[in-house]
Amino acid sequence: xxxxxxxxxxxxxxxxxxxxxxxxxxxxxxxxxxxxxxxxxxxxxxxxxxxxxxxxxxxxxxxxxxxxxxxxxxxxxxxx
Amino acid sequence: xxxxxxxxxxxxxxxxxxxxxxxxxxxxxxxxxxxxxxxxxxxxxxxxxxxxxxxxxxxxxxxxxxxxxxxxxxxxxxxx
DNA sequence: AAAATAATGCCGTTATAGCAGTAATTTATT
DNA sequence: AATAAATTACTGCTATAACGGCATTATTTT
Numbered sequence: 001x002x003x004x005x006x007x008x009x010x011x012x013x014x015x016x017x018x019x020x021x022x023x024x025x026x027x028x029x030x031x032x033x034x035x036x037x038x039x040x041x042x043x044x045x046x047x048x049x050x051x052x053x054x055x056x057x058x059x060x061x062x063x064x065x066x067x068x069x070x071x072x073x074x075x076x077x078x079x080x
Numbered sequence: 081x082x083x084x085x086x087x088x089x090x091x092x093x094x095x096x097x098x099x100x101x102x103x104x105x106x107x108x109x110x111x112x113x114x115x116x117x118x119x120x121x122x123x124x125x126x127x128x129x130x131x132x133x134x135x136x137x138x139x140x141x142x143x144x145x146x147x148x149x150x151x152x153x154x155x156x157x158x159x160x
Numbered sequence: 161a162a163a164a165t166a167a168t169g170c171c172g173t174t175a176t177a178g179c180a181g182t183a184a185t186t187t188a189t190t
Numbered sequence: 191a192a193t194a195a196a197t198t199a200c201t202g203c204t205a206t207a208a209c210g211g212c213a214t215t216a217t218t219t220t
Contacts, residue, residue, distance in 0.1 A: 010144065017148055021197055032179045037199070044129040045177065047207085051128055060146040064090065066139050068097055101167055112209045117169070127177080127207070 008042045014058040029053040088122045094138040109133040 015025050015036075022040075026033040031053050039046055039054070055062060095105050095116075102120075106113040111133050119126055119134070135142060 007144075010149075014146065014148055023197075032177095033198090034178055034180085034200095038177080041199095043177090044132075046128045047177070048126050048128055048131055049124045050178075055144070058146065059148075060144055063143040063145060064087075064135070065141050065143060066094065068094060068139075069090075103167070112207095113168090114170090114208055114210085118207080121169095123207090125207070130208075 007044070008040045010060070011036065011054065011058065012040050014060060018058060025054065025057060028057045087124070088120045090140070091116065091134065091138065092120050094140060098138060105134065105137060108137045 015022070018025075020028070022033050022036045026036055029036075031050050035046065035050055036054065039051075052062065095102070098105075100108070102113050102116045106116055109116075111130050115126060115130055116134065119131070132142065
């Protein structure tokens with residue numbers, strides 16, 4: 001996934017496009033403003049659930065993929 | 081993304097398929113075994129970077145998507 | 161089936177993520 | 191261009207994620 005720097009800019013970009021200040025985003029996401037500050041300053045060490053709250057507000061989805069999951073997906077579709 | 085329960089089973093499934101014990105996975109991922117134990121027991125509160133280490137070993141990718149990103153992607157491809 | 165080996169479960173401790181508050185800086189208003 | 195308003199930066203504090211160690215349970219070997 002995104003390196004810390006990328007995550008930082010991803011969040012920042014989405015926040016800016018949404019015309020939100022950090023405090024506003026923090027309030028909407030129901031997290032402290034420090035988290036957003038930290039993330040945007042390249043700190044990769046964020047709780048998954050905290051990040052999720054922020055991503056939800058910004059309409060960003062986390063998708064997990066793997067060869068195994070794709071295989072299972074395919075097998076699922078081939079049944080018949 | 082996956083709820084905690086789903087993440088738990090996602091990790092467990094991949095670990096099992098890879099024939100790894102928690103301790104082995106922990107060592108490969110260079111994290112404590114407690115983290116894996118916690119995740120597999122449905123604890124959503126995990127550090128992103130810690131989770132990343134585990135997912136790397138299990139060959140699971142985190143992908144972030146959003147309408148905005150897709151728009152930018154499209155605009156990028158339409159240049160010409 | 162006993163012994164040995166391995167895996168899982170759980171606990172006390174420690175480092176730190178996330179918190180609210182305040183200072184500094186930037187932007188908007190008159 | 192002052193003043194006000196808003197945003198960002200930084201700080202000390204607290205709750206807890208992650209750690210290793212030990213106990214328990216499961217699996218394998220003889």
